[in-house]
Amino acid sequence: MSKSLLNSVQFPADLRKIRQQDLPQLAAELREFIINIVATKEGHLGASLGVVELTIALHYVFNTPDDILVWDVGHQAYGHKILTGRRDNFHTNRQMGGICGFPKRDESEYDAFGTGHSSTAISATLGMAIASQLTAAAGRQHIAVVGDASIASGMAFEALNHAGVTNTNLLVILNDNAIGIDPSVGSLKDYLTRVTLDNAPETDNIFEALNFKYSGPIDGHDIDVLISELKKLQQVDGPKLLHIITKKGKGLRQAEEDQVKYHAPGKFDAETGNLVKKETAHLPPKYQDVFGKTIVELAAQNEKIVGITPAMPTGSSLKYMMDAYPDRAFDVGIAEQHAVTFAAGLATQGMVVYCNIYSTFLQRAYDQLIHDVCLQNLPVIFCLDRAGIVGEDGATHHGIFDLAYLRCIPNLIIAAPSNEIELRNLLYTVQKKLEHPIAIRYPRGRGQIVDWEKSFSEIKIGEGRKLKSGSEIAVLSVGNMAYNVTEAINAISEKKLLGHYDLRFVKPLDHDLLHQVFRQYNKIVTVEDGVVKGGFGGAIAEFASENNYKNLIKIIGIGDYFPEHGSVEQLQEQAGLSPEKIREVIISLL
Structure with a gap:
């Protein structure tokens, strides 16, 4: 040799x-x-x-x-x-x-x-x-x-x-x-x-x-x-x-x-090239597939629905709609700016536009988002895949800035569904009469609900929900962080003292729910898988200030740094977002 x-x-x-x-x-x-x-x-x-x-x-x-x-x-x-x-x-x-x-x-x-x-x-x-x-x-x-x-x-x-x-x-x-x-x-x-x-x-x-x-x-x-x-x-x-x-x-x-x-095939046999087979039939769906399959269902009932992705039909699962309705689903190539303004143009003519862009890639079309969509108050539906920490792709791909960079834009609704059913129902809700643009953010990977394809149910825009009652500390979460918070609370012996609320919407906030929370609890903890500066916790602190509440507010999220590459679990632990780290913060406040 x-x-x-x-x-x-x-x-x-x-x-x-x-x-x-x-x-x-x-x-x-x-x-x-x-x-x-x-x-x-x-x-x-x-x-x-x-x-x-x-x-x-x-x-x-x-x-x-x-x-x-x-x-x-x-x-x-x-x-x-x-x-x-x-x-x-x-x-x-x-x-x-x-x-x-x-x-x-x-x-x-x-x-x-x-x-x-x-x-x-x-x-x-x-x-x-x-x-x-x-x-x-x-x-x-x-x-x-x-x-x-x-x-x-x-x-x-x-x-x-x-x-x-x-x-x-x-x-x-x-x-x-x-x-x-x-x-x-x-x-x-x-x-x-x-x-x-x-x-x-x-x-x-x-x-x-x-x-x-x-x-x-x-x-x-x-x-x-x-x-x-x-x-x-x-x-x-x-x-x-x-x-x-x-x-x-x-x-x-x-x-x-x-x-x-x-x-990016995952594990495979180096000798044969064959993929290592994983049995996935029993697993919960990937969030991207919840989007992809739901939009096909909706498009069958609503001829005005159009789908757009900049070069990620497989990764976003818009491929399902491209196969089912090729005349109404568009891969525009690596052209995020064009995708957003193209969506705006469609929306001016009464089309119901789902523009699916990875959270980290929407950053590349920020001016178009502000100037061409939100300034004109066009009801484009942005579906932000890969929001939050994405794992091994690292600093360039984490979708951790969206809540902060979106929250300051007038007219824009920001939603973060906590699970697959909530995502499905939001996608259903917004294809009805939508008066403003909306960004719906959801994470990479699988959810936790196997039986997710339920009958559609409408979600009221701007309405949060109580997941658990308590008396001393209220934990407010957005998106799939609800799972980590639930796990953290369940690991605390004094959990009867702890309330948990899924806000669902970062903008507009549910003011009625927040007034109830601030009057009922002395201490508030917010949890988000985005940057702390300018994010969801900041919005809650602004609400408190505007309404003269003096409650103690503890914000849990990603600090002022770029998270590197690693597993999602490792990076959440590093950022203080793992169930154990959240549990430690809550115990310190009890």
């Missing part, structure tokens, strides 16, 4: 000592290494398998980290991490205290820019290239690796538009595999497909029209071709774009054949 090449590579300087003719062996070893780790530790798989040859070629040709390399989005950076000093601790990927699943500046000098969200690489790399010009860093190369789904985003086009009128040493590598997490969509995808099928650039090349020197398309799995082309482009001045064709999941048959499922 030939000697392992991967074991000899600690950093790219070691890689550059390997003979070019031996690099295919290194590529095979790197693929096997990624597959073996992800099979047991979980994580993102297909994207990194698709760029193994590109990763090797980039670090072989360019003098990283002096030459700057930015991966967009970071799903595809596993091979990069392994070749840049993190091979021996790659098994800690996405685990608490381990390495991050995305490029991260304070983790390695080779991670030039943090890229947990997509379509940012060209802007960031252009900024670095301009900085090199201003500081006379002659000869430095600046490379942004962008997927075909990411480059369709408005931000990527803004950066291309700017870069095309500069003379920066910028190389954009378009990694074209016709898929992001779900299949790529839109006319740009169709254009790239035509270029690929013709095996030559069209005469009217969109990138050349933007003043980029275009080359390709070339085979992104041929290391020799890649190295040759990259060396040529090293000598070319000004902005340039290399178009490569790759296959997501390359090297693992199942990952090539089912690219959506093997984007």
Whole structure:
């Protein structure tokens, strides 16, 4: 058996000592290494398998980290991490205290820019290239690796538009595999497909029209071709774009054949590629499926219902509606700003619009939310999936800011259902006459109710509910934090002293219920899986101040920091949101 090449590579300087003719062996070893780790530790798989040859070629040709390399989005950076000093601790990927699943500046000098969200690489790399010009860093190369789904985003086009009128040493590598997490969509995808099928650039090349020197398309799995082309482009001045064709999941048959499922497949058999089967029929549903299945039911009864998602039809489960009612369900690609204003336009014409965006991704469309929806008081229904702490994806993906950044916007209703049935009933309620926009936030993963598909029941907007009576301390919770609070209360011997209220709505607050609570209890504890500053607890404190209540108020939530990656349970414990930590706070007040 030939000697392992991967074991000899600690950093790219070691890689550059390997003979070019031996690099295919290194590529095979790197693929096997990624597959073996992800099979047991979980994580993102297909994207990194698709760029193994590109990763090797980039670090072989360019003098990283002096030459700057930015991966967009970071799903595809596993091979990069392994070749840049993190091979021996790659098994800690996405685990608490381990390495991050995305490029991260304070983790390695080779991670030039943090890229947990997509379509940012060209802007960031252009900024670095301009900085090199201003500081006379002659000869430095600046490379942004962008997927075909990411480059369709408005931000990527803004950066291309700017870069095309500069003379920066910028190389954009378009990694074209016709898929992001779900299949790529839109006319740009169709254009790239035509270029690929013709095996030559069209005469009217969109990138050349933007003043980029275009080359390709070339085979992104041929290391020799890649190295040759990259060396040529090293000598070319000004902005340039290399178009490569790759296959997501390359090297693992199942990952090539089912690219959506093997984007982040969970545990699987590294030898066979088969997924580790989990019996899920007896389990409660995922919140995303409660949304997806409920909206199909509602759409069958209401022809005005429309669904929108920016590039996450599978992750949001809007795929159910796209299959059932393809003319009324839209994947608009990685384009959150467009998704929100598109929803606003539909709402002006009387359509009932469910715009499903992950909480962390709605941050990218904040101006549109304020200016195009809320200022005009258009009744768009925002379904914010992955709200709260999401786990192993870490700081870039936690949906912990939404209550704070939404609460300050006039006209916007904010709801946080505590379980699957409450979510289902809210989705039913808001498709009737809705006078304002509403954001309905719910967490990643499964709920706790198996028998959730009950007959619909209307929920009064702005009305909370009492879950338990008490006499000394009232605990006010929103969303699925009701479960943690219930568990905490049940573990306290003096639980008869404790009341528990599910507010349901952060805006408008249930003033009648709150007046009852503040008059009945001396001490109030609020619990939310969002940031404390500006969040639900702050709203309760404002209510107390406005009404001259002097009750003691203790706010439990996420402090003024970015939670890192780890399991949801670990991160809740760290933030003080676990049942045990909530119990400790309550006992300290008794």
